[in-house]
Amino acid sequence: PYHLQSSTFEFADANPKDPQRQIEMFPTKSEITKAKAFSNPMSLWEKQVHQLIRFKEEHNHCNVPLNYAKDTSLANWTKRQRRQYRLKIEGRHTTMTDERQNILEQIGFVWDSHAAAWNERWGQLRDFQRENGHCQVPKKYPKNQKLAVWVKVQRRQFKLWTKGLPSNITKERIEMLGQLNFVFNPADQYKRNREGSSSEEEMSVSSHGSA
Numbered sequence: 001p002y003h004l005q006s007s008t009f010e011f012a013d014a015n016p017k018d019p020q021r022q023i024e025m026f027p028t029k030s031e032i033t034k035a036k037a038f039s040n041p042m043s044l045w046e047k048q049v050h051q052l053i054r055f056k057e058e059h060n061h062c063n064v065p066l067n068y069a070k071d072t073s074l075a076n077w078t079k080r081q082r083r084q085y086r087l088k089i090e091g092r093h094t095t096m097t098d099e100r101q102n103i104l105e106q107i108g109f110v111w112d113s114h115a116a117a118w119n120e121r122w123g124q125l126r127d128f129q130r131e132n133g134h135c136q137v138p139k140k141y142p143k144n145q146k147l148a149v150w151v152k153v154q155r156r157q158f159k160l161w162t163k164g165l166p167s168n169i170t171k172e173r174i175e176m177l178g179q180l181n182f183v184f185n186p187a188d189q190y191k192r193n194r195e196g197s198s199s200e201e202e203m204s205v206s207s208h209g210s211a
Contacts, residue, residue, distance in 0.1 A: 045100070048073070048074060048077045049103060049104075049107070051071060051073075051074045051077075052064070052074065052077075052078070052104075052107060052109070053107060055071070055074065056107060056108065060123075061108065061119065061120065061123065062078075062107055062108050062109045062110060062116075063110060063116040063117065063119060063120045064078045065120075066079065078109075079113075081096070081100075081104060081109070082111055082112075082113055084096035085101065085111050088101070114168075118173065121146070121147060121150040122173075122176055122177070124144060124147050125137070125147060125150075125151065125177075125180060125182070126180055128144075128147065129180045129181070134181070135151070135177075135180050135181065135182045135183065136183065136186065137151045139152070154169065154173075154177065154182070154184075155184055155185070155186075157169040158174065158184045159184075159185075161174075
């Protein structure tokens with residue numbers, strides 16, 4: 001590792017009558033920066049990257065909640081990374097370098113916080129579907145009330161989308177929900193189920209009558 005030696009700041013060999021020689025003995029700004037970088041092998045940014053990797057290993061995604069009480073430092077850091085990325089896209093001064101961007105993207109970092117939140121809820125709905133065999137999250141679901149609200153919002157956004165009105169739902173999201181057999185209109189589904197049951201009953205009555 002690179003270290004600045006104390007002798008760098010000594011002037012025993014310098015000619016006191018040669019000011020230029022004395023100036024040259026001082027370390028330059030770039031030398032000091034380089035020395036600090038190498039004297040501290042892992043920067044704060046790198047440490048947070050390692051924390052993000054641990055978070056992903058535990059949760060299978062990189063969508064750190066904004067109110068992540070377990071590690072508020074990591075939550076604030078991920079928020080800053082998205083802000084710095086936006087500055088980079090806008091061509092403004094930023095600490096987000098190409099190298100840092102590549103590292104985060106390789107981990108699976110999502111730059112759009114809204115997309116990250118949506119994907120997190122979709123994952124929770126998938127878990128609900130696996131556990132219950134359907135996606136009919138109750139309106140009052142103490143175990144995860146935010147998921148219940150999210151499901152309601154998806155149905156409302158889908159209704160707007162079908163009418164050609166502004167909506168934040170996309171074809172991709174509709175397809176992802178379809179993979180879970182998500183019901184966008186429970187009332188219609190209920191009506192179809194009732195009609196199907198009535199038809200089966202009528203067929204049963206007819207078969208008994210003919211017998």
